[in-house]
Amino acid sequence: xxxxxxxxxxxxxxxxxxxxxxxxxxxxxxxxxxxxxxxxxxxxxxxxxxxxxxxxxxxxxxxxxxxxxxxxxxxxxxxxxxxxxxxxxxxxxxxxxxxxxxxxxxxxxxxxxxxxxxxxxxxxxxxxxxxxxxxxxxxxxxxxxxxxxxxxxxxxxxxxxxxxxxxxxxxxxxxxxxxxxxxxxxxxxxxxxxxxxxxxxxxxxxxxxxxxx
Amino acid sequence: xxxxxxxxxxxxxxxxxxxxxxxxxxxxxxxxxxxxxxxxxxxxxxxxxxxxxxxxxxxxxxxxxxxxxxxxxxxxxxxxxxxxxxxxxxxxxxxxxxxxxxxxxxxxxxxxxxxxxxxxxxxxxxxxxxxxxxxxxxxxxxxxxxxxxxxxxxxxxxxxxxxxxxxxxxxxxxxxxxxxxxxxxxxxxxxxxxxxxxxxxxxxxxxxxxxxxxxxxxxxxxxxxxxxxxxxxxxxxxxxxxxxxxxxxxxxxxxxxxxxxxxxxxxxxxxxxxxxxxxxxxxxxxxxxxxxxxxxxxxxxxxxxxxxxxxxxxxxxxxxxxxxxxxxxxxxxxxxxxxxxxxxxxxxxxxxxxxxxxxxxxxxxxxxxxxxxxxxxxxxxxxxxxxxxxxxxxxxxxxxxxxxxxxxxxxxxxxxxxxxxxxxxxxxxxxxxxxxxxxxxxxxxxxxxxxxxxxxxxxxxxxxxxxxxxxxxxxxxxxxxxxxxxxxxxxxxxxxxxx
Numbered sequence: 001x002x003x004x005x006x007x008x009x010x011x012x013x014x015x016x017x018x019x020x021x022x023x024x025x026x027x028x029x030x031x032x033x034x035x036x037x038x039x040x041x042x043x044x045x046x047x048x049x050x051x052x053x054x055x056x057x058x059x060x061x062x063x064x065x066x067x068x069x070x071x072x073x074x075x076x077x078x079x080x081x082x083x084x085x086x087x088x089x090x091x092x093x094x095x096x097x098x099x100x101x102x103x104x105x106x107x108x109x110x111x112x113x114x115x116x117x118x119x120x121x122x123x124x125x126x127x128x129x130x131x132x133x134x135x136x137x138x139x140x141x142x143x144x145x146x147x148x149x150x151x152x153x154x155x156x157x158x159x160x161x162x163x164x165x166x167x168x169x170x171x172x173x174x175x176x177x178x179x180x181x182x183x184x185x186x187x188x189x190x191x192x193x194x195x196x197x198x199x200x201x202x203x204x205x206x207x208x209x210x211x212x213x
Numbered sequence: 214x215x216x217x218x219x220x221x222x223x224x225x226x227x228x229x230x231x232x233x234x235x236x237x238x239x240x241x242x243x244x245x246x247x248x249x250x251x252x253x254x255x256x257x258x259x260x261x262x263x264x265x266x267x268x269x270x271x272x273x274x275x276x277x278x279x280x281x282x283x284x285x286x287x288x289x290x291x292x293x294x295x296x297x298x299x300x301x302x303x304x305x306x307x308x309x310x311x312x313x314x315x316x317x318x319x320x321x322x323x324x325x326x327x328x329x330x331x332x333x334x335x336x337x338x339x340x341x342x343x344x345x346x347x348x349x350x351x352x353x354x355x356x357x358x359x360x361x362x363x364x365x366x367x368x369x370x371x372x373x374x375x376x377x378x379x380x381x382x383x384x385x386x387x388x389x390x391x392x393x394x395x396x397x398x399x400x401x402x403x404x405x406x407x408x409x410x411x412x413x414x415x416x417x418x419x420x421x422x423x424x425x426x427x428x429x430x431x432x433x434x435x436x437x438x439x440x441x442x443x444x445x446x447x448x449x450x451x452x453x454x455x456x457x458x459x460x461x462x463x464x465x466x467x468x469x470x471x472x473x474x475x476x477x478x479x480x481x482x483x484x485x486x487x488x489x490x491x492x493x494x495x496x497x498x499x500x501x502x503x504x505x506x507x508x509x510x511x512x513x514x515x516x517x518x519x520x521x522x523x524x525x526x527x528x529x530x531x532x533x534x535x536x537x538x539x540x541x542x543x544x545x546x547x548x549x550x551x552x553x554x555x556x557x558x559x560x561x562x563x564x565x566x567x568x569x570x571x572x573x574x575x576x577x578x579x580x581x582x583x584x585x586x587x588x589x590x591x592x593x594x595x596x597x598x599x600x601x602x603x604x605x606x607x608x609x610x611x612x613x614x615x616x617x618x619x620x621x622x623x624x625x626x627x628x629x630x631x632x633x634x635x636x637x638x639x640x641x642x643x644x645x646x647x648x649x650x651x652x653x654x655x656x657x658x659x660x661x662x663x664x665x666x667x668x669x670x671x672x673x674x675x676x677x678x679x680x681x682x683x684x685x686x687x688x689x690x691x692x693x694x695x696x697x698x699x700x701x702x703x704x705x706x707x708x709x710x711x712x
Contacts, residue, residue, distance in 0.1 A: 056508055059507040059508055060505075060507045060508070060510055061462075061507060099438075101256070101430045101434055101436045102430060104460065104463045104464050105510070108510060126277070151324075151326060151365050151367070151371065151374070152371060152372060152374075152395050152396075154371070155371050155372070155704070155705070180326075180512075180580075180582060181326040181365075181582070183326075198509065198510050198511075199510055
């Protein structure tokens with residue numbers, strides 16, 4: 001039992017997106033439960049990646065390679081998880097707000113959240129408040145994440161929260177914000193539920209929101 | 214006088230080169246390829262139309278944007294009308310920047326959300342008074358030639374802060390200003406304010422008193438407001454800085470040559486579009502180019518890559534024969550500490566040695582999120598020292614001083630000799646850097662460098678200065694800001710950054 005999980009752990013840490021799906025398939029062929037392979041193999045590996053990144057022992061490109069390896073393994077497990085009714089740890093809708101084209105930070109958050117086991121719906125950039133509302137209705141995420149670089153587009157975050165409130169959906173989601181000119185104080189003022197100072201902080205926040213930490 | 218030599222070349226200044234001419238050309242021709250084969254996305258219909266009428270290929274048009282590809286001959290045509298020299302003056306014409314080839318000017322940076330309080334050192338959001346104070350510092354510092362806000366005014370309305378910011382800068386300094394604009398309306402208002410400050414619209418032609426900072430988004434994306442500002446600037450003879458800020462490893466290739474190619478592609482689009490709109494439109498090309506830190510994901514302002522890219526790109530813009538925009542005097546430090554001083558010194562030295570026309574971002578710390586008055590004042594002296602090095606070593610019969618050497622002879626000393634009176638011009642004199650002996654330094658209060666810098670900041674801010682804008686003019690300028698606030702009232706939400 002431990003050999004498969006140990007091998008998966010190593011494959012994730014090394015960011016090996018060829019061995020990881022092979023190991024997942026091997027596990028399934030040997031009769032392991034898909035949810036166990038996810039939780040004890042893939043997620044444990046990504047949690048270690050997260051811890052090492054925080055400690056400054058792993059770099060972002062390495063973290064992203066690990067996330068890719070995880071995704072390669074998850075691709076095989078996902079249909080099986082869905083049919084057995086098992087959940088991924090959560091669903092997040094992400095977008096850069098209206099008027100802003102900057103999205104590299106948001107993209108990093110998306111990739112790292114997927115690596116942590118979330119399903120991520122990325123609306124892209126220059127996203128109007130109405131589109132965020134539609135996405136909440138359509139996908140029913142637990143979390144909505146908004147990004148903005150420019151101070152002038154930070155207003156769009158407040159407008160979006162207002163639109164979500166007016167649609168009667170505010171209590172259905174946790175809202176987190178981020179971006180170079182945003183800070184915790186601003187997040188508080190506009191009524192968001194949390195702020196992440198960088199992508200890893202955003203992932204941690206998302207995990208806390210779904211009680212996965 | 215008998216001429217006794219020939220074919221004798223001098224170095225009036227040191228020379229510094231990152232790229233050879235062949236390497237510059239390789240990057241240029243690669244950028245032409247990216248423009249033609251990959252193309253860029255343009256999010257403004259009018260911009261797409263101007264490009265199309267000029268011969269561009271337009272494909273993949275969506276609701277928001279089109280993919281625009283520029284064939285090489287369009288770039289050649291644009292370069293033929295691109296001004297090699299741009300002039301920006303201060304509003305009372307006392308200060309003037311002649312931007313071409315190897316002329317160097319230093320200036321601050323714009324729009325930091327935070328600033329360090331000059332008295333307490335506390336990091337907080339910037340206010341109108343901060344922007345005014347930082348402009349006053351710029352006015353007082355001899356090695357600052359142009360000014361940018363060093364703070365986003367956040368105790369005013371969010372959507373019109375640019376007008377208030379410009380007013381605060383006009384109150385503080387008579388030096389040329391490089392402004393930012395929230396949108397087209399903001400640019401229009403600031404132009405009106407400039408006409409008032411200059412004493413009439415016709416005065417603008419005699420010398421614009423601001424340039425506009427415009428920043429397309431990397432990779433290869435030109436947003437709606439960026440294109441609108443470009444077209445408006447071309448139409449109204451506003452010189453503008455068109456600078457991408459690519460991030461190697463994130464929004465540009467990790468390899469610095471690749472970042473340079475991408476950035477040049479983005480810059481060339483600005484050149485082509487502006488010259489199509491109005492042949493002779495004035496641009497300043499360059500940028501802030503750097504790498505993403507792979508541990509913390511921040512945009513590095515103090516890295517060696519930033520210094521290297523800035524220098525290399527300045528060489529490219531010189532080769533293109535267009536005024537150059539460079540970066541220096543900035544850091545990733547969170548306060549004005551040893552890291553800040555050290556990073557600023559390295560990037561100021563490389564920037565100055567390569568010699569860009571507008572070397573901007575003096576006073577920036579924390580990846581450009583915070584401005585530091587201490588950093589600004591310290592950098593003024595660092596620039597002074599660097600400029601002394603740029604003065605080189607003139608080698609003449611007089612400076613080689615053979616007759617003096619012979620006169621003083623073995624074992625003699627130079628201190629009383631007439632020749633030593635040259636010390637005033639020959640030797641650099643520090644003001645903030647301290648060279649006292651230990652005992653004298655102790656007697657004078659054992660002050661660390663940081664403390665001496667801080668005291669100088671406060672000395673400048675506390676000094677009595679005459680208002681630069683008289684009451685009547687201030688009222689007119691203030692009115693434009695108020696009208697802007699009223700027009701944009703409904704876009705604001707009931708949130709303030711303070712209180």
